Amino acid sequence: MKNFDTVSLSFDTNNHDHGRCIHTAMKVADKLCLSRSVRLTPARRRVLELIWESHHPVGAYDVLSKLSQESGKTAPPTVYRALEFLMEQGLIHRIESLNAYVGCAHPAEEHAGLFLICTDCGCAAEVHDEAIDQAIVTKAATLGFRPEQRTLEVRGTCPDCRPNS
Amino acid sequence: MKNFDTVSLSFDTNNHDHGRCIHTAMKVADKLCLSRSVRLTPARRRVLELIWESHHPVGAYDVLSKLSQESGKTAPPTVYRALEFLMEQGLIHRIESLNAYVGCAHPAEEHAGLFLICTDCGCAAEVHDEAIDQAIVTKAATLGFRPEQRTLEVRGTCPDCRPNS
DNA sequence: ACTGTAAATGTTATAACATAACAATATTAT
DNA sequence: ATAATATTGTTATGTTATAACATTTACAGT
Ligand SMILES: [Zn+2]
Ligand SMILES: [Zn+2]
Ligand SMILES: [Zn+2]
Ligand SMILES: [Zn+2]
Numbered sequence: 001m002k003n004f005d006t007v008s009l010s011f012d013t014n015n016h017d018h019g020r021c022i023h024t025a026m027k028v029a030d031k032l033c034l035s036r037s038v039r040l041t042p043a044r045r046r047v048l049e050l051i052w053e054s055h056h057p058v059g060a061y062d063v064l065s066k067l068s069q070e071s072g073k074t075a076p077p078t079v080y081r082a083l084e085f086l087m088e089q090g091l092i093h094r095i096e097s098l099n100a101y102v103g104c105a106h107p108a109e110e111h112a113g114l115f116l117i118c119t120d121c122g123c124a125a126e127v128h129d130e131a132i133d134q135a136i137v138t139k140a141a142t143l144g145f146r147p148e149q150r151t152l153e154v155r156g157t158c159p160d161c162r163p164n165s
Numbered sequence: 166m167k168n169f170d171t172v173s174l175s176f177d178t179n180n181h182d183h184g185r186c187i188h189t190a191m192k193v194a195d196k197l198c199l200s201r202s203v204r205l206t207p208a209r210r211r212v213l214e215l216i217w218e219s220h221h222p223v224g225a226y227d228v229l230s231k232l233s234q235e236s237g238k239t240a241p242p243t244v245y246r247a248l249e250f251l252m253e254q255g256l257i258h259r260i261e262s263l264n265a266y267v268g269c270a271h272p273a274e275e276h277a278g279l280f281l282i283c284t285d286c287g288c289a290a291e292v293h294d295e296a297i298d299q300a301i302v303t304k305a306a307t308l309g310f311r312p313e314q315r316t317l318e319v320r321g322t323c324p325d326c327r328p329n330s
Numbered sequence: 331a332c333t334g335t336a337a338a339t340g341t342t343a344t345a346a347c348a349t350a351a352c353a354a355t356a357t358t359a360t
Numbered sequence: 361a362t363a364a365t366a367t368t369g370t371t372a373t374g375t376t377a378t379a380a381c382a383t384t385t386a387c388a389g390t
Contacts, residue, residue, distance in 0.1 A: 011308070039357085041367070061346065075370065080348065096261040097316050099347060099376095114301070116310045129304045135296040136279070136319065143176070143292065144324030145281045151262050153316040154301065159309030204386085206338070225376065240341065245377065264347095264376060 011118075011125055011158045022052045025103055029091050032107055038089060047082035048103065051092055056122045057100030095124060097153045102126070112150050118158035125158070176283075176290055176323045187217045190268055194256050197272055203254060212247035213268065216257055221287045222265030260289060262318045267291070277315050283323035290323070 029048055033040040040048075050066050051058050060079050067074040083101060086092040090107040094100070095115055102124050104113070112133065113126040132152070140147045194213055198205040205213075215231050216223050225244050232239040248266060251257040255272040259265070260280060267289050269278070277298065278291040297317070305312045 011310070039366080043368075059346080060348075076348070077350090077370085078368070081368080096318070114304070116305065116308065116312075118310075119313070125308070125310075127304065127308065129300060131300040132297065132304060135294060135300045136317075139279070139292065139294045139297060140281065140319060140321070143281065143290070144327070145176070145283075145290075145319070145321055146327065147281075147319045147321040148284070149321070150319040151316060152301075152318075153261070154305060154310070154312045155314045156305065156310055156312040162309070162311065204337080208339075241377070242341085242379090243339070246339080 011116075011123065011160050018054070021055075021105075022049065025052050025105065028105075028107060029089075032091070033089065036089070038085075043078065044082045044085050047079065048086055048091055051086075051101055052103040055102070055124060057095045057098050057102045057117075057124050059098075059100045063101075093126065095153060096151050097155070112152070114152045114154065116158065117153060117155045118161055119155050120157055120161035123158060123160075176288065176325050183219070186220075186270075187214065190217050190270065193270075193272060194254075197256070198254065201254070203250075208243065209247045209250050212244065213251055213256055216251075216266055217268040220267070220289060222260045222263050222267045222282075222289050224263075224265045228266075258291065260318060261316050262320070277317070279317045279319065281323065282318060282320045283326055284320050285322055285326035288323060288325075 026045070026049060029040055029045070046067070047063055050063050060076070060083060063083075064074060064076060064079045067079065083092065083094075086101075087094060090104060090110070092101045093104050093113060093115070095102060095117065098117070102115070104126065111128060113128055114132060116125045116127060118124075136150065137147065191210070191214060194205055194210070211232070212228055215228050225241070225248060228248075229239055229241060229244045232244065248257065248259075251266075252259060255269060255275070257266045258269050258278060258280070260267060260282065263282070267280075269291065276293060278293055279297060280289050280291055282289045301315065302312065
């Protein structure tokens with residue numbers, strides 16, 4: 001992770017042009033998969049689109065029921081395989097505290113994000129912060145622990161849901 | 166959280182006197198529940214003991230099967246109710262990335278810990294770090310997000326499991 | 331001690347999340 | 361074309377968690 005000054009989502013969940021989010025995400029995904037010679041098959045692509053339908057984390061069974069509606073009966077492995085693929089490619093992140101998945105706007109670079117999850121509206125914003133990363137690495141090093149992967153999820157209230165101010 | 170200089174566990178999982186961990190934890194729990202006028206009933210107490218049997222996070226159904234062994238058939242709600250109570254009182258923490266629970270050595274004070282989870286031996290150490298807390302709070306404030314609760318879990322290799330060095 | 335109330339536990343069923351195992355099909359390389 | 365590999369289909373099951381309602385227990389006020 002070099003330089004993400006931009007935040008994936010600034011909580012303007014209702015006011016931004018989300019069609020553009022989706023369009024960009026899908027284009028990035030296509031390009032990335034092409035460059036990596038991995039196949040973003042129709043099923044995988046559709047699951048990614050469904051996850052990108054909002055900035056709310058989506059459960060596997062939500063995806064499943066949408067797929068079933070549009071393509072006839074679909075079984076859980078179909079969804080979980082697609083999710084696995086998308087995770088491997090960094091195209092989505094899993095929100096552990098919700099058992100749900102959310103699209104990543106910066107799949108090209110390996111990174112460990114921080115998710116700010118609004119308990120009011122349900123939106124999740126992925127942000128990055130060098131100071132946090134550094135503090136975690138330093139702490140781990142102090143204790144002789146070698147970090148490999150991490151989960152950082154903060155629940156609270158987003159600016160859109162705060163009683164003004 | 167004022168001042169936890171000490172780490173709950175320093176990864177000496179096999180070499181420390183774990184009987185003492187358990188004993189202390191149970192005494193602290195008894196005292197805390199008394200002071201709060203909440204009831205650490207035999208069932209709740211036993212679940213807490215079972216969770217404290219090691220520094221490895223324990224799944225609800227692991228607890229369930231142990232209870233079933235020792236007390237005859239037990240149903241999931243029994244365990245989940247006890248876990249809920251113990252969580253409310255801060256006596257245990259839930260590790261989201263493992264769907265498992267681990268004892269807290271500092272239940273008296275509200276705090277947000279950081280869990281270092283060894284993917285090799287499975288132990289989980291709860292640590293605290295002011296720099297991390299501060300960095301997260303600062304980042305949230307910058308974005309206008311009001312944090313209320315958080316999950317911070319780092320998976321990796323603990324010092325005991327590193328190929329020496 | 332009796333009794334009303336609230337808290338805790340028991341019980342049954344089911345919801346929600348996830349994977350194992352194997353068969354069938356599609357893609358790619360030779 | 362053929363073989364090897366990747367993907368998808370299908371069935372069954374494993375794992376984690378909660379809803380709903382009955383029963384029992386603890387406890388405060390009389
Ligand atoms: Zn991301
Ligand atoms: Zn919100
Ligand atoms: Zn703790
Ligand atoms: Zn270890």
